[in-house]
Amino acid sequence: MKPSLLLSLLFSCFHLCYCAQSYDAIFSFGDSLSDAGNLIVKNPSLYLTAKWPYGMTFFHKPTGRCSDGRLFIDFLAEAFGLPLPPPSLKPGQDFRRGANFATTGGTVLDYSFFQRRGIAKSIFTNGSLDTQISWFEHMKPSLCGTPQACKNYVGKSLFVVGEFGGNDYSAFLFSGRSMAEVRANAPKIVNGIVKGLERLIGNGAVDLVVPGILPIGCFPLYLQLYKSNNKNDYNRFGCLTKYNRVAFYHNQVLKMKLRYLQQRYPQTRIMYADFYNAAMHFVMNPLKYGFTNGALKACCGGGGPYNVNLDRRCGQKGSNVCQNPSTFASWDGIHFTEAANRYIATGLLRGPYANPPIMSS
Numbered sequence: 001m002k003p004s005l006l007l008s009l010l011f012s013c014f015h016l017c018y019c020a021q022s023y024d025a026i027f028s029f030g031d032s033l034s035d036a037g038n039l040i041v042k043n044p045s046l047y048l049t050a051k052w053p054y055g056m057t058f059f060h061k062p063t064g065r066c067s068d069g070r071l072f073i074d075f076l077a078e079a080f081g082l083p084l085p086p087p088s089l090k091p092g093q094d095f096r097r098g099a100n101f102a103t104t105g106g107t108v109l110d111y112s113f114f115q116r117r118g119i120a121k122s123i124f125t126n127g128s129l130d131t132q133i134s135w136f137e138h139m140k141p142s143l144c145g146t147p148q149a150c151k152n153y154v155g156k157s158l159f160v161v162g163e164f165g166g167n168d169y170s171a172f173l174f175s176g177r178s179m180a181e182v183r184a185n186a187p188k189i190v191n192g193i194v195k196g197l198e199r200l201i202g203n204g205a206v207d208l209v210v211p212g213i214l215p216i217g218c219f220p221l222y223l224q225l226y227k228s229n230n231k232n233d234y235n236r237f238g239c240l241t242k243y244n245r246v247a248f249y250h251n252q253v254l255k256m257k258l259r260y261l262q263q264r265y266p267q268t269r270i271m272y273a274d275f276y277n278a279a280m281h282f283v284m285n286p287l288k289y290g291f292t293n294g295a296l297k298a299c300c301g302g303g304g305p306y307n308v309n310l311d312r313r314c315g316q317k318g319s320n321v322c323q324n325p326s327t328f329a330s331w332d333g334i335h336f337t338e339a340a341n342r343y344i345a346t347g348l349l350r351g352p353y354a355n356p357p358i359m360s361s
Contacts, residue, residue, distance in 0.1 A: 029136075032335060034163070067337060223238070
């Protein structure tokens with residue numbers, strides 16, 4: 001065989017193997033990192049994500065997404081030739097090729113859990129994981145008629161379950177609770193994610209992407225709220241160490257539980273999404289990703305060293321917005337820019353930010 005023909009065949013095989021993964025639909029659950037507009041459906045005037053400059057880069061108008069443009073879930077949908085999953089609460093949408101159930105402020109644990117502990121002041125939505133799965137279960141009969149049809153349809157869909165947990169921990173931290181109490185609740189939060197995954201598997205889900213939480217000690221919001229005069233409170237990249245430890249511990253517990261879940265349900269394909277290291281790569285080497293303004297300062301905000309001011313938040317009077325969001329990793333101090341979301345999605349599809357990568361057999 002001619003070398004040129006052999007190379008051509010090898011390239012074709014690689015290309016086919018790489019692109020073999022396909023889905024009929026994509027369903028997303030989560031919080032503000034995934035919300036495509038569910039929070040603002042009923043009362044858009046209440047929320048800043050319904051105001052300019054949110055959405056300025058891609059949609060050229062606010063959509064309820066907590067970014068200047070597309071989210072990581074939008075890029076995943078595009079990679080599989082699917083439409084951007086529309087918000088599930090918005091009427092008149094076609095959900096046959098996917099739906100986005102995520103809502104800003106979404107938690108793993110129900111509102112009553114936080115209420116009983118007196119830490120519910122930062123929880124402003126009832127869109128917990130259980131609630132979002134209930135929305136899916138209510139929608140499911142309209143997507144597939146018979147049990148066999150539903151089994152085929154759901155089994156050929158991609159389920160992205162998270163990021164979940166960030167708002168649960170924030171409820172404790174913003175209420176001034178100790179790190180020991182926060183850490184003690186991590187297993188309960190992770191177990192809540194696992195129960196949600198089992199519920200989706202019971203509904204026929206086969207391929208599930210499960211993100212860990214981000215290094216919150218690197219968020220401009222946290223850096224502003226909990227800034228310290230003690231240099232030992234920071235790592236060499238400028239992040240608050242003790243808050244990152246919370247996220248790291250959560251992710252370690254989650255990965256252990258996901259390994260157990262994969263063994264219990266061998267017919268499934270459970271993919272851990274490593275949001276933590278994705279974000280840390282932005283922090284450690286921002287120039288590699290084109291973030292000439294770094295990862296510890298928000299593109300849109302109210303001034304100061306991190307461009308974060310709770311009295312002049314992004315979208316409020318007196319806030320400012322950068323000219324080129326693609327040079328920032330952080331959009332508003334707690335959410336990513338479209339540029340950062342694109343890198344994360346690419347890392348989920350091809351590696352190294354998913355184990356295994358979504359586009360692997």
